[in-house]
Amino acid sequence: MLYDSLKTQLQAYLQRVNRPFELVASLDDSASSRELEQLLLTIGGLSDRISVRLDGNDARKPSFSLRRTGAGDQPQSLSFAAIPLGHEFSSLVLALLWTGGHPPKVEPGLVEQIQALDGDYRFEVYMSLSCHNCPDVVQALSLLSVLNPRVQTVVIDGGLFQHEVKARDIMAVPSIYLNGELFGAGRMSLEQIVAKLDSGAAARDAAKLDAREAFDVLLVGGGPAGAAAAVYAARKGIRTGMAVERLGGQTNDTLAIENYISVLETDGPKFAAALEAQVRHYGVDVMSQQRAVELIPATEPGGLIGVRLENGATLKSRSVILSTGARWRNVNVPGEQEYKNKGVAYCPHCDGPLFKGKRVAVIGGGNSGVEAAIDLAGIVQHVSLVEYNEQLKADAVLVAKLKSLPNVTIHTNAQTTEITGADGKVNGIKFKDRVSGDEHLLPLEGVFVQIGLVPNTEWLKGTVELSRCGEIVVDAKGQTNVPGVFAAGDCTTVPYKQIVIAAGEGAKAALSAFDHLIRTPAPVADAAVAAQVRQPALA
Structure with missing residues (x-):
């Protein structure tokens, strides 16, 4: 089932397991059960800290659960009614590592927020092994179960349990049920799920964002254009912030990418992860799960520009680069909204x-x-x-x-x-x-x-100049009609909506914003809050 090269790679990962646990399988006499049994026995043979039992009694067959067995270990309730290969193999690997004590790459504040969730939550997430959007949701819910014993998660392959899909009229994946009721459909990040469970999170987050020091450059949007702009701005040694709904933008929903110069072939999620890694490498202040709702132009030349967020917070910056991208265009006929995710x-x-x-x-x-x-x-x-x-x-x-x-x-x-x-x-x-x-x-x-696509610019109407198609009108340097405000990527009038073009436009917008900063002295009132622009040490 697993190629030798994949076994070797998995064995290397499993060396990070430092606490014992067991995989408990619930099987019948089906071919899929035999396939799952073979997979679990293979995994068990790759680590002396993982044992396999075949005497599970879960009603869903085939399925398996991950149970900690170390003395004093916190219990968890995480199971897969699936043979998690394909796009979900990474979810399986992470579930094994997290159960075995390897720490997740999650901000400490978010870990504390998950552990503090007060309530009993039983999640069922229906996914497809061919779905590239599903792993984010599966991994988020798996981590909730690993970190909080009051959270139960069952990951269900809709193709394997089609009778459940039919009974619940599931026509889109991922589909998430919480305590038997539909909780969400489509891609959701860990932060989004936690925010939905923690009703006070938005107010606390808004207070923290309001207290942020003013930026030199603030990016709104985190696709290829925004990521490139953030990297180029941060390399100038100036204070750079990034308010994004999800880093990577549309590339998260893209499969094969075969035309990005110097990269022979990759897929969207990998490309998005690489964008995020590079942005964070340069110390950009990334504010995730933030939707902008209003642009507030400066009241005087060189003054601070405001960006108000959906949660009520307002970020301030000496310059702003809009890179909000685009989204799938609706056909806008009767029945489309009514039957979304129902056909x-x-x-x-x-x-x-x-x-x-x-x-x-x-x-x-x-x-x-x-x-x-x-x-x-x-x-x-x-x-x-x-x-x-x-x-x-x-x-x-x-x-x-x-x-x-x-x-x-x-x-x-x-x-x-x-x-x-x-x-x-x-x-x-x-x-x-x-x-x-x-x-x-x-x-x-x-x-x-x-x-096709429609630009995410409705919130800018009446503030920056938009084309009849809703695209932000920019000049050759990415400058909008609002001083200090630049734009790049699929949300602009620049033709040919391609990743490589968006990245180039993002870099150009950052260079233009930097040029604007060094030629526009900050007003005296803003000097205490605006970081001093320095000449770059890097080109």
């Missing part, structure tokens, strides 16, 4: 396996839409691709591949008018033929929306 989906890689053997539609004929249709065709019964324009906009090689598939139907000149449903889930899609005017209804079980 309406946006990630074919994550949610495609939940529609195995069913009929689905893909809205959008660009590269992302055609790629999604090709991907889904290998899983589902039938794919209908619905494109508004007369021709598909995707690359010719992708269109040719799509047309070669026997279970795909292409509808062009088709305007989606409604996503229909019954009993709380999708049952069809309506579209109008833009040539004949005829209305059509396609009975199906899932709709994947793939029609």
